[in-house]
Amino acid sequence: MAEKHKAAPMVDEVSDFEILEAAVRELAIEKGLFTADDHRRFTEFAHSIGPLPAARLVAKAWLDPKFKKLALEDGVKASLQVGIDWLNPTGFGTPSDYTDLRVLEDTAKVKHVVVCTLCSCYPRPILGHSPEWYRTPNYRRRLVRWPRQVLAEFGLQLPADVEIRVEDSNQKCRFMVLPMRPAGTDGWSEEQLASIVTRDCMIGVALPHPDRKQDDKRPIHPAVHPIQHDHGHDHAHGH
């Protein structure tokens, strides 16, 4: 007898937000603000991007001094070798915010970290979508004022003699960090090296580690003192 197939759970409910998104899009297309084709192409682009090309760029730079020199001198040209064309990233046009990529090299004494204080500029073609926290005013404002403390909040404690350089993205220029190759990776292949270069390492809020990979399952720590939710009853709160 055939094994019973159990369907994956799914949200079987249409929310007002889902309806709002569809209504805004349909009206915009009907009014000619943009075309359905514009929208489809951006959606395909959005589904195709991720941090792997940037991880490969880092791994290549670690292995090949000539490529590293190119990456530091001309990030756009170096990106072509990992399949990213900054002058035509979507495959159908050149939005004004995709004009340049600078690769920032960390050393034993200098640590780079990237932010966009004005909005949320991010090297999407090569690094994918920005994480939610990167967009928050909290990160954007505080990183430039207290970089050492903010990095410590990410779990990255740097010695006092390491200088931190915060690079502020802008409409014409995007940045990614080339972290230092960690010890314990001698003899590794490009593929092995790329697997430990996570998105956060290339934003600059983390360091690569030979035991931590892009696709590792992240541990879930149960709360030490969990809050007991009880939605069925009203509670009197004493403040």
Place this chain on the structure above:
Amino acid sequence: MADTKAKNPGAGASRQEPDPSPITLLEKIRSRGRAWEDLAVQYGVTNPDPPWKVSMFSTCEALAIRDCLETLDRRASEDDLSETLYRDIPQPERQLMALAHTMIRRGLVDEDELERRMRQVHERLTSA
């Protein structure tokens, strides 16, 4: 691609201060809308983002590439609204509300026609 620029009411408009006063339609959505973080828990799904998030992202990009709503302008408005009117709404619903708010205030879409279209979309999506 078709040239849509000439039809765009917002084309070439300079950056404007966002108007943070509430919009009736969006206030209704706020009061009855269910955010993805609640739906995901209720239905036991693990994807962190609602399926419509990428589509909203594409709408923002398409508006920018056609000069209807410049990216920096939209983000400035979103930042402002996110810290005031829509601060209690989770992401990415907050971003969607800010986008709709900005489009209504700029005259890119009309509040009444958006409400009518929402009724049609609701009927269509719940008809099967």
